[in-house]
Each structure stands twice: as C-alpha cells, then as structure tokens.
Amino acid sequence: MDRSHFLAKLIGPVCIVGGLGMLFNTAAYRAMFERALHDHMFIYLSGVIALTLGLAIVILHNDWKWHWPLIITIFGWLAVIGGILRMLVPQVVESYGLSLLSTPNFFTVDGGIALLLGIVLSYFGYLDPPRRSSRPRRR
Amino acid sequence: MEKSLTIARLVGPVLAAIGIGMLSNQATYREMAAQFLGGLPFIYFSGVLALVAGLYILNVHNVWTRDWRSAVTAIGWVLTCVGAFRIIAPQFANFIGTAIIANAGFFTGLGIFLVAAGGFITFRGYGT
Numbered sequence: 186m187d188r189s190h191f192l193a194k195l196i197g198p199v200c201i202v203g204g205l206g207m208l209f210n211t212a213a214y215r216a217m218f219e220r221a222l223h224d225h226m227f228i229y230l231s232g233v234i235a236l237t238l239g240l241a242i243v244i245l246h247n248d249w250k251w252h253w254p255l256i257i258t259i260f261g262w263l264a265v266i267g268g269i270l271r272m273l274v275p276q277v278v279e280s281y282g283l284s285l286l287s288t289p290n291f292f293t294v295d296g297g298i299a300l301l302l303g304i305v306l307s308y309f310g311y312l313d314p315p316r317r318s319s320r321p322r323r324r
Numbered sequence: 325m326e327k328s329l330t331i332a333r334l335v336g337p338v339l340a341a342i343g344i345g346m347l348s349n350q351a352t353y354r355e356m357a358a359q360f361l362g363g364l365p366f367i368y369f370s371g372v373l374a375l376v377a378g379l380y381i382l383n384v385h386n387v388w389t390r391d392w393r394s395a396v397t398a399i400g401w402v403l404t405c406v407g408a409f410r411i412i413a414p415q416f417a418n419f420i421g422t423a424i425i426a427n428a429g430f431f432t433g434l435g436i437f438l439v440a441a442g443g444f445i446t447f448r449g450y451g452t
Contacts, residue, residue, distance in 0.1 A: 194383050199375050199411075206412045213364065213415045221365035231369060238376075 188246050189254035193310030196260060200303030207296030214292055222282040225275040232271025239264025253309050256302065327385050328393045332449030335381075335399055336442050343438025346431045353431055361421045364414045371410025371417070378403030392448045395441065 207214055221227050242261030248254045271278050285291055346353050360366050381400030387393045410417045424430055 191383060195376060195379050198379055198408075199372060202375060202408045202411045203372070206414075210413055210415075213413070217364035217368055217414060220363065221368075224365065227365055227369075234373070 189248065189257060190310050190313070192242060192246055192257045193254075193306040195310075196257065197303050197305075197307030197310050200299045201307060202303075204296045204298075204300030204303055207292045207299065211292045211296075215286065218282070218286055222279045222286070225279070228271050228275040228278050232268045232275070234268075235264045235271065236268025239266075239268050253305070256306060325393075328387065328396055329449050331381055331385055331396050332392075332445045335396065336444075336446030336449050338442070339399075339438045340442030340446055343435045343440075343442055346435030346438065350431045350435075354425060357421070357425045361418050361425070364418065367410050367414040367417050367421075371407045371414065373407070374403045375407025375411060378405075378407055392444065395445060399445075 221231075239261050242257065243265055246254065246257055246261060248258050360370075378400050381396065382404060385393075385396055385400065387397055
C-alpha cells in the first residue's frame with residue numbers, strides 16, 4: 186500500500202463522517218462551533234494538532250502531480266496553514282469563523298464538500314489498488 | 325507480527341495508565357468527565373482523534389486470529405465506532421456519557437478493565 190492510498194483511507198472516512206454530521210445534525214453543530222470559537226485555548230489546541238498532522242502529511246506526501254493524490258497534498262498544506270493561523274492569531278480565527286457561521290447555508294455547503302471529498306478519497310483509498318492508479322494513462 | 329507489537333507497545337501503557345488513574349484518582353476523574361461532557365467541542369474533537377487513531381489501527385492491523393492480536397484489532401474497531409458516533413451526534417454522546425458516569429461503580433469497573441486489558445497488551449507487546 187503506497188502513502189497516497191494509506192492517507193486516503195484515513196482522511197476519507199473522517200471527511201464522510203464529519204460531512205454527515207454537518208448535514209444531518211446542523212443545530213448541534215452550529216451551537217458546538219459557536220462555543221468552540223469563543224474558547225481561544227481550544228482554538229490553540231486544535232491548531233497544535235492540525236499543524237502536527239499537516240506537517241506529517243506534507244513531509245510524507247508532497248505530490249503536486251495532476252492526479253487524485255493532489256487532494257491529499259492540498260489537504261496537508263491547508264492543515265499546516267490552518268494550524269499556524271490558529272496558534273498565532275486565535276482571535277482572528279474566532280472573528281472569521283463567527284462570520285462564516287452567520288452564513289445561512291454554511292453547514293449545508295461545507296458538509297456537502299466534506300462528504301464529496303470523503304467519498305472521492307475513500308473510493309480511491311479503499312477501492313483503487315495501487316497498481317491500477319500507477320498505470321500510465323497515455324501510450 | 326511487527327505491527328501488532330508496535331501498536332501494543334503504544335496502546336497498552338496508555339490504557340493501563342488511564343485505568344490506574346481512574347482507580348486511584350476517582351473524584352478528579354469524575355469531575356473531569358463531567359467537564360468534558362459539558363462541552364460539545366471537546367466531544368467532537370476527541371471523536372476526530374479517536375476516528376483517525378482507530379482507522380490507522382484498522383488499516384495497518386486488521387487481524388482476527390485466536391491470540392492477543394485480536395485485542396489490538398478490537399481496540400481499533402472500538403475507537404473507530406466511538407469516534408464516528410461522537411462526530412455525527414455529539415449531543416447523544418453527551419447524553420449517554422452523563423448517564424453512564426452517574427453510575428457509582430462505573431469508574432471502578434472501567435478502571436479494573438483498563439488495567440487488566442492494558443497490562444495484558446503491554447505484557448504481550450514488551451514481553452514477546
């Protein structure tokens with residue numbers, strides 16, 4: 186199993202479960218996010234973990250070729266940038282996050298994107314064997 | 325076998341330490357659990373970490389044999405299911421958790437179980 190498939194197997198289901206939660210449990214998610222955004226210590230702690238996981242992904246998997254593992258590389262870099270911002274300026278993350286939450290369809294759009302990404306990553310991670318994806322497309 | 329040993333060496337001592345903490349410091353653990361269950365963000369966040377850890381174990385170690393290695397796989401499944409439940413419905417995790425910790429013998433029972441399971445897995449991981 187190569188690194189792309191392994192990381193897709195980890196990230197895909199987490200995105201699917203998070204997306205389902207956002208789509209079908211919106212009221213609880215809104216209350217939870219509002220509470221989390223008012224807690225700077227929580228934002229900082231989530232930043233430490235996001236930065237650590239993001240760096241692990243970027244160090245192990247920094248593939249910028251135009252194929253599906255690019256999603257994982259972008260995911261890793263977003264985690265790095267998000268982690269740094271949360272650690273450096275939690276108050277900015279709070280105000281930006283609260284403005285995002287005030288958008289009426291935020292959880293529908295965000296949950297839909299997370300669910301779609303999760304399905305794509307899980308498909309490639311669990312159903313696409315490494316040999317098939319490494320086969321050259323053009324002769 | 326190498327992967328089983330590595331996971332056992334990581335997971336075993338963590339479970340045993342949590343179990344010892346529950347048995348020896350029950351009042352603080354009860355208070356800590358009540359605070360944890362009072363905040364949905366922490367339930368959600370712990371769910372994400374549990375799901376990632378569970379999926380990691382299941383992807384590198386999905387072994388069902390008639391020996392101690394099945395316990396490692398079972399831990400992976402428990403972490404995956406608990407993590408998914410906490411992410412999808414954190415308010416129900418809060419509801420169930422509050423009902424469970426209201427039981428007087430909960431921390432004693434879980435503590436004994438975790439010390440036994442953690443000790444067994446640690447013994448297998450470091451003793452093999």
